[in-house]
Amino acid sequence: MLELRNVTAGYSRAAVLHDVSITVPPGQAVAVTGHNGAGKTTLLRAAVGLLPLKRGQVLLDGEDVSRLAPNRRVRRGVGYVPQGQLCFGQMTTLENLQLVDTSISAIEEVLETFPALRAVLGRRAGLLSGGQRQQLSMARTLLTRPRMLILDEPTEGIQPNVVAEIERVITELTRRGDLSVLLVEQHVGFALRTTDRYYVLESGRVTASGDGGDRAIDAVRDAMAV
């Protein structure tokens, strides 16, 4: 379980997030949506420890980890997939995965989750499509065996068939019940279909929240239109 409690954070002296509280219950998926510049990436950076808090707390399974370095949070089960399909372009798909875990069984397991990567294991990551790189980036993070998976805009700039594939993976991972997901996503339909609960962030403040699912789409669109 991840909780951001009354978090204020930003860059240099200016705050971008103001008193933000968000809870991701165990085994559930939560979406944060909002316009460009609302502070969604900043929120994730604060959650994983890449940005120090000015006020508030980040709790992992009830324990205050606000001062814990990002790599120590990874060891405690936080997996972060940043925006932009980051991979080591000169290395092959397989080498990118082996950076995290070289065991054949672990790699086989993530290939079962992302079967499209099998055909490109020997290809340099820099030559992959955006969708393939996004899947590689998620697969690499899954190799760290997270209990809390944090995804920043996984559908950005990706063709619809891969978006459907990523939707399938998130749904499957959360259905198993041993993984929680915090998803930042501007694609509202995708965000609501894959999550149990949503928050709308505007100008660094939570302006709406509620249960996920298709029926929430009007409420989210109304909140975002303000």
Ligand SMILES: Nc1ncnc2c1ncn2[C@@H]1O[C@H](COP(=O)(O)OP(=O)(O)OP(=O)(O)O)[C@@H](O)[C@H]1O
């Ligand atoms: N490294 C930085 N230094 C200073 N200001 C920053 C930095 N990164 C982001 N900001 C500012 O913080 C605010 C929130 O940005 P953030 O990237 O968190 O928004 P976002 O909701 O994720 O937007 P997007 O959907 O475009 O990624 C913006 O005003 C942005 O200009």
